[in-house]
Amino acid sequence: MIPWQTLDRADVPGFGELTLHQRGQIFVIRKDGAEWMGSHTHRSEDLLATRACEGLRERDGVRVLIGGLGLGFTLRAALDALAADAEVEVAELAEAAVRWNRGPLGPLAGRPLDDPRTKVLVDDVANVIAAARSRYDAIMLDVDNGPDQSPQFGNPSLYSPAALAKIARGLRPGGTLAIWAAGETPSFLAAFRRAGYAAERVRTGGRGASRGHIVWIGRPVARTR
Numbered sequence: 616m617i618p619w620q621t622l623d624r625a626d627v628p629g630f631g632e633l634t635l636h637q638r639g640q641i642f643v644i645r646k647d648g649a650e651w652m653g654s655h656t657h658r659s660e661d662l663l664a665t666r667a668c669e670g671l672r673e674r675d676g677v678r679v680l681i682g683g684l685g686l687g688f689t690l691r692a693a694l695d696a697l698a699a700d701a702e703v704e705v706a707e708l709a710e711a712a713v714r715w716n717r718g719p720l721g722p723l724a725g726r727p728l729d730d731p732r733t734k735v736l737v738d739d740v741a742n743v744i745a746a747a748r749s750r751y752d753a754i755m756l757d758v759d760n761g762p763d764q765s766p767q768f769g770n771p772s773l774y775s776p777a778a779l780a781k782i783a784r785g786l787r788p789g790g791t792l793a794i795w796a797a798g799e800t801p802s803f804l805a806a807f808r809r810a811g812y813a814a815e816r817v818r819t820g821g822r823g824a825s826r827g828h829i830v831w832i833g834r835p836v837a838r839t840r
């Protein structure tokens with residue numbers, strides 16, 4: 616059996632240690648020693664973008680935001696779903712993840728950082744959202760395990776009622792918020808709706824690791840400005 620190789624490591628202040636590993640054609644990023652994301656399956660990461668970007672290819676001047684670059688699969692799926700004049704901003708906390716995507720991870724998703732429509736912001740996506748006013752046609756979040764927080768992979772402030780209201784302010788009228796989750800959070804659909812979104816929960820299907828993943832989709836119905 617081919618052994619795992621550790622290609623690089625990086626400390627992300629206030630977040631933890633990320634390490635990049637390779638075995639043959641498979642790449643994995645670990646956070647503080649625990650596997651966080653791998654290249655073997657990306658069905659749910661793709662679905663996050665295809666659902667969020669539905670109907671946007673036909674529009675001019677579309678701008679979307681992706682929170683979390685990871686291995687670049689959501690970014691690739693968004694680029695494939697959008698027109699040539701679209702702008703895709705990607706907020707990524709870890710500069711190392713950007714570097715790895717410009718290096719060994721690049722071919723996995725067809726080098727999406729080289730696409731002229733892509734703009735990378737090395738920042739917390741919460742800061743990018745806080746500064747946005749009617750800026751995005753879609754916001755896609757895949758920065759952790761989703762609304763059901765594990766202490767190790769959490770961004771709890773992104774899913775609170777106040778955060779969901781802030782995200783609504785960053786969306787253009789008719790815009791979409793899509794949230795990736797590692798599994799069910801039974802109370803979240805009601806919380807999403809209470810925050811003013813017409814919301815649904817989509818099971819992503821598939822086999823293996825992606826089997827239980829969920830994508831939450833919402834469109835603000837009452838604008839909170």
Ligand SMILES: C[S@@+](CC[C@H](N)C(=O)[O-])C[C@H]1O[C@@H](n2cnc3c(N)ncnc32)[C@H](O)[C@@H]1O
Binds near residue numbers: 687
């Ligand atoms: C699970 S991965 C994203 C996977 C990605 N959807 C894909 O298709 O490969 C999560 C990414 O979010 C980044 N991240 C975590 N918290 C963040 C935050 N608050 N703001 C921006 N990026 C964040 C991590 O460094 C990691 O690269």
